[in-house]
Amino acid sequence: MSPLLQDICSCDKLERAVHAVVDWRQKSLSKELYTEYYKSEMMILSIVAFFRRDAAGIVMITEELQNFDMRLREYFIILTSLRVAYTVSIHSLTADQLEILWTLLDLRDAAVGSMNIGENEYREHVLIRRAITLARLNNFGSNALEMLCNEMSKAFLHCCIAYGQKSTYYSVVRILLAALNFQSGHYQAVTNWCEELLNRISVDCDILCSIGAECLPHIGENVDSVFGLVVFYEYVQRQVLNPDVRHQQQQSTLAFTTELLAHYLYLECPTEEKSKSSKLTKNSYQQHLYKSKQPLLCDVLLFKEMKMQQSSECAEIPAGNAMTTEASPASNSIDSSLIVISLQLVSLEKLITFRQAMVRELHSEQFPVLNEFEALYAYKCGLFEECLEMCRNHVNMLLRAGCARNQLYPIALPQFVSVLDGELVSLSGVIGILHPVLFLLMLQVPDYECMSVLTLSLYLMVQCQQKLQHTSLSESLRVIRFVHDEMYPADDSEYFIDRLILKLTYRSLKLYIGDELSNITQEASPRFGTWVS
Numbered sequence: 001m002s003p004l005l006q007d008i009c010s011c012d013k014l015e016r017a018v019h020a021v022v023d024w025r026q027k028s029l030s031k032e033l034y035t036e037y038y039k040s041e042m043m044i045l046s047i048v049a050f051f052r053r054d055a056a057g058i059v060m061i062t063e064e065l066q067n068f069d070m071r072l073r074e075y076f077i078i079l080t081s082l083r084v085a086y087t088v089s090i091h092s093l094t095a096d097q098l099e100i101l102w103t104l105l106d107l108r109d110a111a112v113g114s115m116n117i118g119e120n121e122y123r124e125h126v127l128i129r130r131a132i133t134l135a136r137l138n139n140f141g142s143n144a145l146e147m148l149c150n151e152m153s154k155a156f157l158h159c160c161i162a163y164g165q166k167s168t169y170y171s172v173v174r175i176l177l178a179a180l181n182f183q184s185g186h187y188q189a190v191t192n193w194c195e196e197l198l199n200r201i202s203v204d205c206d207i208l209c210s211i212g213a214e215c216l217p218h219i220g221e222n223v224d225s226v227f228g229l230v231v232f233y234e235y236v237q238r239q240v241l242n243p244d245v246r247h248q249q250q251q252s253t254l255a256f257t258t259e260l261l262a263h264y265l266y267l268e269c270p271t272e273e274k275s276k277s278s279k280l281t282k283n284s285y286q287q288h289l290y291k292s293k294q295p296l297l298c299d300v301l302l303f304k305e306m307k308m309q310q311s312s313e314c315a316e317i318p319a320g321n322a323m324t325t326e327a328s329p330a331s332n333s334i335d336s337s338l339i340v341i342s343l344q345l346v347s348l349e350k351l352i353t354f355r356q357a358m359v360r361e362l363h364s365e366q367f368p369v370l371n372e373f374e375a376l377y378a379y380k381c382g383l384f385e386e387c388l389e390m391c392r393n394h395v396n397m398l399l400r401a402g403c404a405r406n407q408l409y410p411i412a413l414p415q416f417v418s419v420l421d422g423e424l425v426s427l428s429g430v431i432g433i434l435h436p437v438l439f440l441l442m443l444q445v446p447d448y449e450c451m452s453v454l455t456l457s458l459y460l461m462v463q464c465q466q467k468l469q470h471t472s473l474s475e476s477l478r479v480i481r482f483v484h485d486e487m488y489p490a491d492d493s494e495y496f497i498d499r500l501i502l503k504l505t506y507r508s509l510k511l512y513i514g515d516e517l518s519n520i521t522q523e524a525s526p527r528f529g530t531w532v533s
Contacts, residue, residue, distance in 0.1 A: 030364065031406065033361065034358070034407065043072075044075050047076065054096065055102075055103045058104070074354060077104050092336050102130060105152075127163075128172065128173065135176070135216075136214070142345075147341075152339065153217075154177060157180075172209065174196060175211055178194050178197070178265050179265065187270055190273075197258065209257075210253070211255060211258055230254060230301070255296055257295065257296055257299050260302070261299075261302075264302055285303065344418070349377065351373035355373050365400075368401055375457070378390065380419060388461055391461045399483075403454075405452045405498075409455075410450050411448075411449070414428065451498050451501055458476075458480055462480075462508065473513055
């Protein structure tokens, strides 16, 4: 543009020079704005990597970021959640990690239920309060967040058991665990907890107690109907009483006896999940109700509701969470894998929202920007067709615009790699074994911290095509080869990691094609041999 501005002798030349400056500025402005976005995100990444990792330190950092930038504060919370998920996947769930998750959810303890406790039971009481608070949440907005709160609630109750429970909380903790597992569809765990509770009650009657509606998660329509019927009856009764008598009317307690609720939950579970040696039947449920000295109104109504239905074998079983019904965790252990999966999905959902602002501001045909977390979320949820379409469209736009590295994806820290699978995770693991100290690795390979989103898109395309068992994969091989040879110069160290990942992806795809061709040949050989003979 400099020659255009040196000899301005007419209006036409001036106009052409101005247009040239405007075009250049429009192309460079998006890159500069993205660089500012990327620098701020890298700053938060460094804070997550090197600053305090305990709950108190996280509270301190979030308060500071709240005064600085709410958007970066949210990003810090998301990255910390992913770091917890990665740590739990390797070292299992600990009390410290559970405390950090509670801090990240930003929930305050609230009084739930009327439990008389002493000072020496304060720790267990706090854990139970937190479990009930999580179980009673109802404004989730996503299945992943609902599953996360459900599993965290179970984890807090398991911590109560680990600390050693006395008779005061024994039945409360067990019935809550049974109710939470019933809600999430883990029926084997429900039967285990109910059997343990009822066997212990038959030996030690002192642990028998009741649990109120304000402490229970949503169990099913029968329980809701019982509570609703009691409330409606008391409302009608108050309306027909005289005003001077109304205040003397004692309200019924919206609560269940833990023993009778355990019977109900056990009988509502599928038959195949129950122990063959168990003697718990509808008759034993009825006998325990009759023997109760002071049965609660809700106990009687719930039994009546169940008796009016068909037998438990023909009754419709409440559907559990679609993402958790396949698992059947043991009743005496925490299933950390469900917390990891749900925490990753919740983090990706929040990252999608976080990235949308940048995509709206910067995306254009000259500077294509992808919401990479949306593609990763689809991939993580098994929506391979959707993920493949997003990645293919983005790759085509990048090839048309000639952009190779306009958008970056961090891979130096394991948080972002852990949401993937396959060869990328293996490559990250090998690099971690060879270079266990991240700081020294960054000195040796300064550009290791990130890869191009173009590389990530090609990798996800290949992974989706393999999982969908696509037969025409030669086009993907040609695109990978073209990007590797033409768009990632071999003499530029900036593309070292991108070229390495593309080589790995290319090699993996060729092996996959070779295996598929071998299988087809083996299946076709007998038919060909018969035809020739």
